[in-house]
Amino acid sequence: MNGMVLSVSRGIARVTGAALGPYQTAVVRIGFGATWLLFLLRELPHRGELYGPDGPWGHDLAEQLIAGNGAFTALMWSDGRAWFEAVYALALLSSLLLLLGWRTRTMSVLFMVGVLSLQNRSVFMGDGGDNVLHLMSIYLVLTRCGRVWSLDARRERRAVAARARGERVVDRVGPVLWSVSGFTLLTVTLAGRLDGDWFVPALLWAVWVSLGLWWVVGRGAEGGQPRILLDVVTNVVHNGALVVIMAEACLIYATAGWYKIQGSRWQDGTAVYYPLQLDYFSPWPALSDALAAGGTMVMLITYGTVAVQVAFPFTLFNRRVKNVLLAVMMTEHAVIAVTLGLPFFSLAMIAADAVFLPTSFLRRLGDRAARARGRLPGRRRPTGAPTGDGDGDGRTAVVPGPRTKTGRGGAAGADAGDGQGPGHARVGFRP
Structure with missing residues (x-):
């Protein structure tokens, strides 16, 4: 008790x-x-x-x-x-x-x-x-x-x-x-x-x-x-x-995945093929044709999309598996932005996915950004100044408590x- x-x-x-x-x-x-x-x-x-x-x-x-x-x-x-x-x-x-x-x-x-x-x-x-x-x-x-x-x-x-x-x-x-x-x-x-x-x-x-x-x-x-x-x-x-x-x-991924499961084209593994054949969603026709030409590739992408979307909410209890699926989903959205010509949809989804990124990764990213900014012409870091990831200026980020x-x-x-x-x-x- x-x-x-x-x-x-x-x-x-x-x-x-x-x-x-x-x-x-x-x-x-x-x-x-x-x-x-x-x-x-x-x-x-x-x-x-x-x-x-x-x-x-x-x-x-x-x-x-x-x-x-x-x-x-x-x-x-x-x-x-x-x-x-x-x-x-x-x-x-x-x-x-x-x-x-x-x-x-x-x-x-x-x-x-x-x-x-x-x-x-x-x-x-x-x-x-x-x-x-x-x-x-x-x-x-x-x-x-x-x-x-x-x-x-x-x-x-x-x-x-x-x-x-x-x-x-x-x-x-x-x-x-x-x-x-x-x-x-x-x-x-x-x-x-x-x-x-x-x-x-x-x-x-x-x-x-x-x-x-x-x-x-x-x-x-x-x-x-x-x-x-x-x-x-x-x-x-x-x-x-x-x-x-x-x-x-x-909720977005779970509902999208479960609705896909109910569709016949997602069940037979051909759903990804059809948008690749639409001129409106083919900014790079050669790339779309290359992806649609492989039946095995289309099937793997179709089934993989459904599996990742349905499974992602359940992976939050395992940090390593969650990070792997998170990288897969972000990569998938980046591919959608290029192949289907939907950059802003993909950017919005990647921004929403970013809430699950691990803190250690984001802090390392901040460290690298701070070091890169410090190497810009005209910017000199004071001698002995610490490197960190707070707001990109080389100091360690802190979060205030209630006092x-x-x-x-x-x-x-x-x-x-x-x-x-x-x-x-x-x-x-x-x-």
């Missing part, structure tokens, strides 16, 4: 004491930010036909659909060309800044607004990768995905060093972003633009209020009870969202709580 109680208490302390999986959530943030950014850049010449006033799915048709399903999209607030261009530009900018990890909490919200606005405006333009991006953009808002490999982490580290030297650190950008976003949110709400489904407006207001609380608490006494409580709540929300992301990825202390003015405003504090505990997350 005492052993069970001890295990439960350790589990609670682990969930509430730190934001788990900092490297995994950082990779998911970077992956989906890059996927959406590259997609928007590729479709920049065709943006009006896809999501804007030049498309066959006109504004009046979109209004009828939104009135029925209550989906959130800022593009319904006006049918003018200037408003559409502004929303598209906001989606581009927010995805870039989220990728870089600048004011991550605010950018994750704007990233979600951009994704939902464009996708819900023209729901018939998406595919499976867009559905994954749609969901992950919401989940990322709930995570502390800027703990490592971000400009936020670098800024907070510099602020900690400045405080250690006795300097006063004041964050002016955060409160300005918080004030502007609050004024905009209040204006839109009073104008009745958020009268559809309740979830997105509630999430927007909850995040805005929580960021205000972070700023107020950050100006109080160091190590006070309010700061500890907010850290615990934020860690619980982050860890819960991380579990949801992992469960979502497992992290920050000085006045630190991590205030729009991304409060996304940086690294001076009090920390190393967390080894092994998904």
Whole structure:
């Protein structure tokens, strides 16, 4: 009985004491930010036909659909060309800044607004990768995905060093972003633009209020009870969202695999052959013909795809087998991107798979990136500086626990709580 109680208490302390999986959530943030950014850049010449006033799915048709399903999209607030261009530009900018990890909490919200606005405006333009991006953009808002490999982490580290030297650190950008976003949110709400489904407006207001609380608490006494409580709540929300992301990825593969089993073409091992014969999915006809020419190869790929997708959720209990299947699935998506011409679907799935990557691998990857960046012309590492994998600058990454202390003015405003504090505990997350 005492052993069970001890295990439960350790589990609670682990969930509430730190934001788990900092490297995994950082990779998911970077992956989906890059996927959406590259997609928007590729479709920049065709943006009006896809999501804007030049498309066959006109504004009046979109209004009828939104009135029925209550989906959130800022593009319904006006049918003018200037408003559409502004929303598209906001989606581009927010995805870039989220990728870089600048004011991550605010950018994750704007990233979600951009994704939902464009996708819900023209729901018939998406595919499976867009559905994954749609969901992950919401989940990322709930995570502390800027703990490592971000400009936020670098800024907070510099602020900690400045405080250690006795300097006063004041964050002016955060409160300005918080004030502007609050004024905009209040204006839109009073104008009745958020009268559809309740979830997105509630999430927007909850995040805005929580960021205000972070700023107020950050100006109080160091190590006070309010700061500890907010850290615990934020860690619980982050860890819960991380579990949801992992469960979502497992559900995608499990349902895809079991549905494939029911198809006759997957049962007889010929399903992969048919998309290779479609011109729409053959950007490299010679490569498609070479793959389709071998009956044995087609059969192995068909059966192997089903087996990997069905088995993957069950391999999470064995780390070595999971890592092998994870490498196989990522390779499969990379092949799909090339042979079938579906790069953004593949990038979205690879970004979702990245949540299962082992921490040791990601830290080694960070070490190599830091060393490579240090060898760039014009960059010199100070003598004796350690190498590490924190945010790509050669320092060891740390994750703050619930008793992290920050000085006045630190991590205030729009991304409060996304940086690294001076009090920390190393967390080894092994998904």
